[in-house]
Amino acid sequence: MVLAEHxxxxxxxxxYELIGKARELASALGGVTEVALLGPxxxxxxxxxxxxxxxVEHPALAEYLPEAYERAMLExxxxxxxxxxxxxxxxxxxxxxxxxxxxxxxxxxxxxxxxEIDHGAVMATAQILGGKVLAEVELPGERGxxxxxGGVFSAAAGQPAGSxxxxxIVPPAELDALRMSLRQVVEAGGGDVDxxxxxxLVSVGRGIESQDNLEIVLELANALGCPLSASRPVVDAGWLxxxxxxxxxxxxxxxxxxxxxxxxxxxxxxxxxxxxxxxxACNTDPGAPIFRIAHYGTTVDLFDLVPxxxxxxxx
Amino acid sequence: xxxxxxxxxxxxxVEEIELTEDETGIDxxxxxxxxxxxxxxALEEALLLRDASGAEVVTVGLADDPEIDQILYxxxxxxxxxxxxxxxxxxxxxxxxxxxxxxxxxxxLAGYLAAQPADLVITGVQAADDLDGQLSSxxxxxxxxxxxxxxxxxxxxxxxxxxxxxxxxxxxxxLQVQMPAVIGIQSARQAPRYVPVTxxxxxxxxxxxxxxxxxxxxxxxxxxxxxxxxxxxxGQAEMLTGNAADVADQIxxxxxxxxxxxx
Numbered sequence: 256m257v258l259a260e261h262x263x264x265x266x267x268x269x270x271y272e273l274i275g276k277a278r279e280l281a282s283a284l285g286g287v288t289e290v291a292l293l294g295p296x297x298x299x300x301x302x303x304x305x306x307x308x309x310x311v312e313h314p315a316l317a318e319y320l321p322e323a324y325e326r327a328m329l330e331x332x333x334x335x336x337x338x339x340x341x342x343x344x345x346x347x348x349x350x351x352x353x354x355x356x357x358x359x360x361x362x363x364x365x366x367x368x369x370x371e372i373d374h375g376a377v378m379a380t381a382q383i384l385g386g387k388v389l390a391e392v393e394l395p396g397e398r399g400x401x402x403x404x405g406g407v408f409s410a411a412a413g414q415p416a417g418s419x420x421x422x423x424i425v426p427p428a429e430l431d432a433l434r435m436s437l438r439q440v441v442e443a444g445g446g447d448v449d450x451x452x453x454x455x456l457v458s459v460g461r462g463i464e465s466q467d468n469l470e471i472v473l474e475l476a477n478a479l480g481c482p483l484s485a486s487r488p489v490v491d492a493g494w495l496x497x498x499x500x501x502x503x504x505x506x507x508x509x510x511x512x513x514x515x516x517x518x519x520x521x522x523x524x525x526x527x528x529x530x531x532x533x534x535x536a537c538n539t540d541p542g543a544p545i546f547r548i549a550h551y552g553t554t555v556d557l558f559d560l561v562p563x564x565x566x567x568x569x570x
Numbered sequence: 571x572x573x574x575x576x577x578x579x580x581x582x583x584v585e586e587i588e589l590t591e592d593e594t595g596i597d598x599x600x601x602x603x604x605x606x607x608x609x610x611x612a613l614e615e616a617l618l619l620r621d622a623s624g625a626e627v628v629t630v631g632l633a634d635d636p637e638i639d640q641i642l643y644x645x646x647x648x649x650x651x652x653x654x655x656x657x658x659x660x661x662x663x664x665x666x667x668x669x670x671x672x673x674x675x676x677x678x679l680a681g682y683l684a685a686q687p688a689d690l691v692i693t694g695v696q697a698a699d700d701l702d703g704q705l706s707s708x709x710x711x712x713x714x715x716x717x718x719x720x721x722x723x724x725x726x727x728x729x730x731x732x733x734x735x736x737x738x739x740x741x742x743x744x745l746q747v748q749m750p751a752v753i754g755i756q757s758a759r760q761a762p763r764y765v766p767v768t769x770x771x772x773x774x775x776x777x778x779x780x781x782x783x784x785x786x787x788x789x790x791x792x793x794x795x796x797x798x799x800x801x802x803x804x805g806q807a808e809m810l811t812g813n814a815a816d817v818a819d820q821i822x823x824x825x826x827x828x829x830x831x832x833x
């Protein structure tokens with residue numbers, strides 16, 4: 256079973272990635288693929304990649320609301336008893352996965368980048384410690400949950416292929432007595448530049464060490480005539496605005512050239528930039544995960560490299 | 571109002587991670603451990619709330635975590651009102667060299683919070699090694715409290731809190747949540763405050779770390795680790811060699827070939 260994620264009446268790309276994988280696993284286990292759709296029924300025709308869509312409708316499910324989703328999912332899980340629940344490692348998976356694991360009494364594997372059936376057992380590979388270690392884990396028993404990293408499975412395999420059977424579930428009474436409410440949806444504020452359409456990006460990570468040092472990389476970005484973007488730690492530190500953040504919790508970018516400076520390459524970041532045409536990475540740690548997806552790499556210190564680059568670009 | 575902030579030590583990712591011989595865990599013996607970066611954000615948000623509305627901020631760590639004394643004294647030096655170190659069943663023993671599972675960690679913290687309830691529990695949104703799920707919602711589920719994670723601001727208004735939960739691409743939801751509640755922080759409203767080493771040393775000399783034995787609530791879990799390994803070097807980048815000037819020459823050549831640099 257896949258928990259569908261949607262915003263603005265559109266099912267997310269990540270949902271299709273999960274449906275595609277779920278179909279493969281279901282066929283290996285001799286089962287069927289179900290999608291849990293909480294909220295608007297109008298999205299049914301976007302979920303034809305599954306055999307069955309389990310729908311729960313209630314005003315509290317119009318937008319994602321943690322407690323409402325949790326209560327509704329527990330009802331769905333109790334009635335449908337899936338072998339495996341797949342969720343994304345985006346906000347909803349981080350927020351809901353572990354709570355469902357406790358209440359539904361099912362083991363959970365987080366940061367999953369591979370899933371397979373091995374002699375009837377559900378096996379997951381999880382990327383932990385910033386992608387430096389892969390853990391192969393088993394989800395034993397009759398039920399399990401995997402929160403899956405975005406971009407690792409193909410979305411093509413989960414596209415609508417037919418008309419699924421629809422099962423309606425009566426919303427549980429708890430949805431009328433929630434301990435939280437949605438006050439407003441805040442759309443992303445427009446930034447000074449849109450990094451998601453840039454032809455080239457100079458992107459900076461934790462290796463920049465301080466806000467003052469940003470000046471150095473900003474000079475390079477200016478010389479190259481492209482925007483400066485960043486990985487999550489730089490934005491969380493408040494050194495650059497959220498609109499400059501590349502990654503799963505930021506923006507997905509696909510420039511022709513992506514110059515990654517002092518970025519280690521945590522899964523959260525790779526998800527946002529893995530589709531760049533040319534990735535050049537500079538990190539003093541030769542074991543940094545960024546080098547696994549970069550086309551070219553160097554372990555020269557960025558503080559030595561960047562001034563040299565500025566000199567050459569300025570000519 | 572009482573705010574509890576759990577603190578966790580994680581391996582410093584700047585260092586090479588060594589695995590145990592049986593390949594089911596990381597070798598903790600020679601690793602450097604540091605405070606989980608999101609827990610630093612959680613502490614900052616708690617201190618901001620305290621400064622604004624006069625709460626008591628209590629940081630809590632597990633005695634089995636490496637470097638936990640240093641971490642808790644740093645929190646005290648930053649302005650936490652109290653620091654508690656939980657002892658109890660040895661969790662590293664139960665779950666082997668893989669470290670402390672989130673389920674076991676949450677069970678101990680839930681045992682503490684059941685005995686000494688908080689109005690607000692603020693945790694980091696995640697940790698680099700929480701293989702079996704994130705702490706905030708595990709803890710909330712064990713205590714049957716409402717929870718919101720991936721939060722970027724918390725404000726108190728009467729018996730409830732207003733939080734902003736963040737989604738991809740900068741979209742967010744503003745939620746009102748009844749207390750008691752558990753909140754997972756992605757980033758605090760401002761960067762975590764800095765505290766000089768001398769102040770941490772002063773806090774250590776002053777003491778003030780309370781030890782407390784607790785009984786864990788029964789948690790979930792059940793994940794079986796078969797093997798851990800380092801990622802294979804597939805799709806490895808072609809490494810540019812030489813000094814900074816040599817590498818800069820090569821990069822500029824690559825950029826020129828793509829038309830990104832004139833000349």
